[in-house]
Amino acid sequence: MKVAIAALEALVARQLQRAGAHAEMAAATARALVLAEAQGLGSHGLVRVAQYATHLRNGRVDGDARPALRQRKGGAMVVDAAEGLAFGACALAVDEAIAAAREHGVAVSGVVRSHHAGVLADHLRPVAAAGLVGLAFANSPAALPAAGGRHAVFGTNPLAAAFPRAAAAPLLIDLSLSEVARGKLMLAAKEGRSIPEGWALDAEGRPTTDPRAGLAGSMLPVGAATSSKGAMLALVVELLVTALMGARFGYEASSFFVDEGDRPGIGQAFIVIDPGALAGQATYLARVEVLVAEMLSDEGVRLPGARREVLLERAHAEGVNVDDALLASWGADPTAA
Numbered sequence: 529m530k531v532a533i534a535a536l537e538a539l540v541a542r543q544l545q546r547a548g549a550h551a552e553m554a555a556a557t558a559r560a561l562v563l564a565e566a567q568g569l570g571s572h573g574l575v576r577v578a579q580y581a582t583h584l585r586n587g588r589v590d591g592d593a594r595p596a597l598r599q600r601k602g603g604a605m606v607v608d609a610a611e612g613l614a615f616g617a618c619a620l621a622v623d624e625a626i627a628a629a630r631e632h633g634v635a636v637s638g639v640v641r642s643h644h645a646g647v648l649a650d651h652l653r654p655v656a657a658a659g660l661v662g663l664a665f666a667n668s669p670a671a672l673p674a675a676g677g678r679h680a681v682f683g684t685n686p687l688a689a690a691f692p693r694a695a696a697a698p699l700l701i702d703l704s705l706s707e708v709a710r711g712k713l714m715l716a717a718k719e720g721r722s723i724p725e726g727w728a729l730d731a732e733g734r735p736t737t738d739p740r741a742g743l744a745g746s747m748l749p750v751g752a753a754t755s756s757k758g759a760m761l762a763l764v765v766e767l768l769v770t771a772l773m774g775a776r777f778g779y780e781a782s783s784f785f786v787d788e789g790d791r792p793g794i795g796q797a798f799i800v801i802d803p804g805a806l807a808g809q810a811t812y813l814a815r816v817e818v819l820v821a822e823m824l825s826d827e828g829v830r831l832p833g834a835r836r837e838v839l840l841e842r843a844h845a846e847g848v849n850v851d852d853a854l855l856a857s858w859g860a861d862p863t864a865a
Contacts, residue, residue, distance in 0.1 A: 531855070533566060536562050537555070539855075544580060548585060548592075550594075553593070557580065562574075564647045566848050572646050572709070586788055588788075588789055589613055589643055592612075593611055596620075604635070604636045606637070607639045609641050613643050613644075622651055625655075626654065626800055629801060630802060634799070638773030638796070638798075641775070642775065642796055649664070651664055655798075663800075664796065664798050665688075666686055667769045668684055668686075668710075668781075669683055670777075671746055672684060673746055678733045682759070684704045685705045686702065687705070688700070688701060693816055698833065701833070702833075707728075710743070713747075714743065714785060722737045722739070723738070724737065727748060733745070749762060773797055776792065776793040776794055
């Protein structure tokens with residue numbers, strides 16, 4: 529059934545608070561999960577509620593954690609997520625980076641002792657709204673082998689970018705460095721579906737179409753069939769958020785997809801750039817539109833983030849479609865408007 533966004537956020541927040549998250553953590557996480565679901569990104573949406581709640585109950589996440597700025601030097605800073613859910617800490621890091629970029633022209637902020645960061649590009653929406661350019665990076669528990677290797681070393685290590693436009697939604701670019709996001713395997717396993725060959729390997733390093741075997745094994749890096757580029761990019765992201773910021777390596781953290789385990793302690797990094805400090809805001813905005821026009825001169829080109837914005841606008845108008853059984857499991861009345 530359709531549920532209004534605000535009502536759905538309240539329902540999700542209630543589940544997280546029941547699992548042990550304090551009100552601010554629960555609200556920030558609920559906003560992120562509902563936003564993902566509203567954009568059609570189910571692998572990072574409501575399916576994560578049970579996972580996060582289990583991690584809270586089992587002590588893999590500290591429900592009392594409060595993110596705090598750990599250190600700052602000029603336009604560089606590190607935020608400590610304090611082993612809580614990631615969303616409040618990422619919001620603090622982005623807000624601090626926006627303020628620093630306005631002062632210095634560019635800012636870099638990291639988040640350490642963190643957890644799963646959800647849809648990475650969504651953290652950059654405030655950056656684009658401020659007329660700034662944003663880049664984001666995150667590591668995650670090991671899922672990808674190094675180039676030429678067999679065992680998982682790097683996470684799927686997504687990266688994202690946001691480029692504001694003068695009179696249109698920003699260009700939002702978001703990609704995982706595995707052939708597909710690991711959440712798609714989780715969703716396929718939950719729904720009893722097979723996965724295409726080329727997405728994952730089982731624990732013995734053999735190609736598999738069984739999502740559960742893939743979750744127990746490793747993901748294939750993007751482009752793995754023809755090159756090592758995906759593994760090299762995963763290495764870049766890993767070093768940005770670990771060696772540079774101080775977060776844990778992906779192979780040092782228990783999988784997000786197990787109930788028991790350690791507090792992952794992985795990290796995120798954000799770079800915020802003020803176009804006014806470089807080419808100038810007017811020049812930047814004009815050049816973006818020149819490139820967008822050239823891209824759209826070919827029929828069938830779809831701008832990154834465009835489909836998400838259409839679905840999000842529809843969700844604001846009509847609500848988000850939620851499975852009745854899921855609502856009932858939360859103690860909500862599936863027949864309520």
